[in-house]
Amino acid sequence: MGWLVLVFDGLLAAALIWLAWQATHTPGLFRSVISFIIFGLLMALAWVRLDAPDIALAEAAIGAGATGALLLSALGRLVATHEEGAPWQERRDLYFWIPAGGALLGLLTLAAWMLPSPGLGEQVQDALPESGVQNPVTAVLLNFRALDTLLEIGVLLLAAIAIWSLGRMPLPSAPAVRSPALPALGRLLFPMFVLVSAYLLWRGSHAPGGAFPAGAVMGAGGILTILAGAQPWLTGSVHGPWRMLLSLGFAAMLALALGVMALGQPFFAYPPGLAGLIVLALELAAGLSIAMSLVALYLAGQPPDHWEGEARGE
Amino acid sequence: MTEVFAVLVLLLLLNIVVGLARVLRGPSAADRMLASEMFSTSAVAILLLLAFILDSPPLLDVALVLALLAALAVVTFVGRAWSDLQSRQSESARGMESRESD
Amino acid sequence: MIYLLLAGVLFVIGLHGLFVARHLLRKILSLNVLSAAVFLLLVALAREADPLDAVPHAIVLTGIVVSVSATAVALVLLVRLSRPREDQRKLMDEEGG
Amino acid sequence: MSQANTLMAVLVGVPLVGAIIAFVYPRLAVSITAVCAGVMVAAAAGLTRLVLSSGVLRQDVGGWAAPLGIGWQVDGLSAGLLLLTAAVGAAGAAHRAFEALEQPFFWPLWLFLWGALNVLFLSADLFNLYVALEVLSLAAVALIAMAGGGALPAAWRYLLASMLGSTVYLLGVALLYGRYGALDIALIADALETDLPSALAAALITLGLLLKAAVFPLHFWLPSAHGRAPAAVSAALSAVVVAAAWYLLVRLWFAPFGAFQGNGVGVLFGLLGAAAMVWGGLLALVQHRLKMLIAYSTVSQFGFGLLLLPLAGGVGAELAWRGAVVIVLSHGLAKASLFLAVGGIARSQGHDRLDAVGGFGSGGVLPWLALVLAAASLLGVPPTGGFAGKWWLLQGALAEGAWLWVLAILLGTLFTAAYLSRLLAVLLRPAQRGPQTGRPSPLTALPGFVLALMACGLGLALPALERLLSSALVAGGLP
Structure with missing residues (x-):
């Protein structure tokens, strides 16, 4: 068995290196992007080999799904998809890079x-009973180092605000060439996405899963429905519910972090006994916001205040 | 039995590595996209086999997520990059006047 | 351990790509390869620890979200950079209509 | 639950809550920012008083102690920078509110920036600092890009540089975690040994931070970004964001990486600082736009802060320490004031070209007064804050007989005088009336003027500063 594992690792590593090189150094932007998507896919396998199923889940949701969608749609929006000549300028610089890179690597x-x-590991194990959950990664994320997670959700919200601040959506989101299969696919798959993300959320407290993969799956479902042409309630206007949904996770975590202080606890210290419930509630709010943020990132700009009927491919 | 599974995992991984040539050679964007779809199917299969070998049910979830989200990349591709390419091609077929007026 | 070496190689590839790539999209990809290398190192180290250490896993999860957000902002900025005129025209259309 | 915990929670929580409200209800944005600004100025002042009365403060976030949880730590240095952030944050927001531009997304981004800075100055956890740095960069990038046009490439370069900087930083943190199994600065400082992984980690973390701080020769992204952003944004970036990277460098090189001091590392920092002073000064001398001149001056002035590191080990350490911190604080106030003043002048004139801008009084008297006062402090005219800082730093260098650094300080001051004289030469021109459309409200000049007064007034608050920066109130002590 030992050699099998070794061969597996070796093949995986070789493929990853080759893909990384493809993504960053070969001509053809589209090829680079595809290579990078496959890179994410194989990274998920690497995480599995490293006993990190939580990260494998996130990578599967992000690397193969969200980042791929983001990159492909950005590629479609770039004016010059074709790129002439070599992807980098001088091969002379290799005289510097080979020794320097080799030294850095060494x-x-x-x-x-x-x-x-x-x-x-031991400290996490010892504190796990008090954390309110059984999955150590969730315990670290939403209890021991909850401040990091608060800021992380904040980064997602911030990215959405930053993208909106750059202007309106650059292009209508509906595809230029309409396919009758897309709306059908969207309608068919969306319930699956909702179901799977609910399942992942529930799994999170005792097994790999939780807010992030759940939110990413849900966000992917949202992107799918947009591609299928059903998004009228996702408006950039102040009156729509989207701004609130975007901030929900961040607001809930902040409210909790500050709210416990009214009970005489320090900042972010969950009252004993309530930790499990609090973590679950936070995961629900965070998952929803993560999904909404990913959709916002995908749209690449502030959506219009009102969607026109014709833009939706009906 | 696990031995057989392990060899299968290896074969599937080899399948991906060999398939990478298709991504490299193309020639069209759709070829590359289809090849990458083949990879995600292989990756799902690898994960399922690994879940049995390592007796680790979370890997089934990873496979599930991967299977679901692989669809997204294709749909984005069809919905955006592909249709953009097509419209650009038809645009350039129509002549260059419209571009110069820009 | 093979994964430590892998992380190192990916880091160097990403760094090189970031510095020499001409197209800006490829610079974004390089940065993502770079951060993947760092995440790989963290998780490979976590595996060495006994018992298995959950803290690097949580850190990497946070890092992945952060890097996706930064990537998204960078991509939108890139799109705005590449088609400024068209953007302005679109904006004018919107304000006119 | 202690008072310190409440104050720290307010400094982190209030701006973030404000950001959410400003995003969801844009009509409330200005008023909520005003409320937040008031609360944060009060909280920063309260925290400083608490540090003065009871020494270094340390709190465990969420009740989880250090190796597992995240710690907050406030000492004299972080209190000073929190105060600077509050002053510049409030003044920039007021300037922006008086400008009355229609950009509703400015406010949530501004509050995010402010919140991230507060987290940065409070946190004692290396990974928490990473996330805070990311929030900071993303907010800063969006604020720069808001100016549109030529600011977009600047924002892009800034984003790329800071993403690379944080990735390199994170690699260093990963090595440290693998070595010591901790992320808390104090814990790592206790355990640190001078072996290869720690040295590499120190180098990587420093490199990442230098990239973020835009220290020569990694300064390539700074001037265009700071020169093109809206006035309030340039003020915050140049005054506080650069100071934040400096703060982290000093924090880390005093406590955990102090063990590597003395291997010529300090000299390296000193040479970097001196080179930054000369190069930034030279480039400031050849700029054609007011804002770019001031932006290059940031590259140059940052060099003074770096001179602290070669001086930290010797007999003049305490003087040099006090001097460097006061320079950074007064530079922050003066630089923010300069950017706000020039922003007002540029708006009234329709441009900020050095050869064509009108003289004293064009676009109001107040911005010109602010300009003069801020320039005096930057130059180090007694009794301003800038003078006190440079004096102490020079005394420290003289006490150690470090003639190279004495020379660097004098040379840096000379360059400052040279490029500021270009700025002040504009004063003598006749006043010009700009286009009527671009006339800002006279109130816009007020925040910048107040900051300039504070920069000068810092020189009068020296006893309090001396107490705040005394070695008893520095976490980990002076090396």
Whole structure:
């Protein structure tokens, strides 16, 4: 069995390196983007090999789904998709890069090799009963290091605001060439997306899953329905519900972090006994906001205040 | 039995590696997209097999998510890049006047 | 461990790509490869620890979200950079209509 | 629940809550920002008083102690920078509100920027700092890009540089975590050994931060970004965001990486600082636009802050420390004031070209007064804050007999005088009336003027500053 694992790792590593090179160094932007999407796909396998199913889930949802959709749609919106000549300017710079890169690689690997990696596994195990959940990753994310997660959800909201601040959507979101299959596919698959994300959310408290993969799946479903031409309630106007939904996760976490102080607890310290319930509520709110943010990132600009009927491919 | 599965996993991974040539050679964007779809199908199969070998049910969830979201990339591709390419081609077929007036 | 080496190689590839790539989209891809390398290193280290350490996993999850957000902003900025005139025309159309 | 915990929670929570409200209800944005600004100025002042009375404060976020949870830590240095952030944040917001531009997304982005800065100055956790740095960069990029046109490429370069900077930083953090199994600065400082992984981590983290701080020779993105952004944004970026990267450098090189000091590392920083002063000064001398001149002056002035590191180990350490911090604080106030003043002048004239802009009094008297006062502090005319800082830094260098750094300080001051004289030469021209359409409200000049007064007044608050920056109130102590 040992050699099988070794061959598997070797093949995976070789493929990843090759794909990374393809994505960054070969002519043809479309080819680069496709290579990068496959890179994400294989990274999910690498995470599985490294015993990190939580990250594998996120990578599967993000790498294969959301980032792919973002990159492809950006590619479609770029004016010059064709790129002439070599993807980089001078091959002379290799005289610098080969020794420099080699030295960096050697240093990094040597340093990484020397690391004892004591880790915090034991502390996490000890504190797990008090965290309110059984999945250690969820416990770290939503209890021990909840401040990081608060800021992370904040980054998503911030990215959506930043993108809206850059202007309106650059192009109507409906495809230029209409396919009758798309709306049908969207309608057919959307319930599946909702179901799977609800399942992942529920799994999160005791097994890999949780707000992020759930939100990413839900966001992917949202992008699908937009592609299928059903988005009238997603308006950029102040009166629509979208702004509230975008901020829901961030607002809920902040309200909780500050709210517990009214109960005499320090900032972000969950009252004993309520931790499990709080984590679940936070995951629900965060998941919804993550989904909404991903859709906002995909639209690449502030959507119109009113969608016109014709833009929806009806 | 797990031995057989492990060999299968390896074969599937090899399948991906060989298939990468299709991504490299194209020639058309659709070829590349289809090849990448083949990869996600293979990856789902690898994950399912690994879930049995390692006896780790979370991997089934990963496979599920991967299977669902792989559809998204294709749909985006069809909906955006492909149709854009087509409309651009038809546009350039119509002549260059419209472009110069821009 | 093969994954530590992999992380190193990916880091160098990403760095090189970032500096020499001409097209801006490829610079974004390079940055993503770069951060994937760092995440890989973190998780590979977590695996060495005994018992399995959940903190790097959480850190990487946070990092992935952050990098997706930054990538999205960069992509939109790139699109705006590449077609400024068209954007302005669209904006004018909107304000006119 | 202690008072310190409440104050820190307010500094983090209030701007973020404000950002949400400003985004969801744009009509309330200005008033909610005003409320937040008031609360944060009060909280920063309260926290500073608390530090003065009870020493270094430390809190565990969420009740989880350090290796597992995230710690907040406030000492004299972070209190000073929190105060600077509050002053510049409030003044910039007021300037923007008086300008009355129709850009509703400015307010949530501004509050995000402010919140991220507060987290940065509070947090003692390396990964939490990473996330805060990302929030900071994204908000800053969006604020720069808001100006449109030529600001877009600047925003793009800034985004790319800071994404690379944070990735390199994170790689360093990963190595440290793999080495010590902790992310808390104090814990790592206790455990640090001078081996290869730690040295590499120190180098990577420093490189990432230098990229974010735009230190020579990694300054390529800064001037165009700071020069093209809207006035309030340039003020915040140049005054506080650059200072934040400097703060992290000092924090890390004083406590955990202090063990590597003395291997010529300090000299390296000093040379970088000196080079930044000269190069930034030279480029400031050849600029054709007011805002670009001021932006290059930031590259140059940052060099003074870096001189702290070569001086930190010797007998003049405490003087140099006090001097460098005061320079950074007074530079922040003066630079923000300059950007706000020039922003007002540029708006009234319709441009900010050095050869064509009108003299003293064009577009109101107040911005010109602010300009003069801020320039005096930047130059180091007694009794301004800038003078006190440079004096202490020079005293520290003299006490150690470090003639190279004495020379650098004098040279830097000379360059400052040279490029500021170009600015002040404009004063002597006859006043011009700009186009009537672009006349801003006279109130817009007020915040910048107040900041300039504060920069000068800093020189009168020296006893309090001396107490705040005394070695007893520095977390981890002076090395």
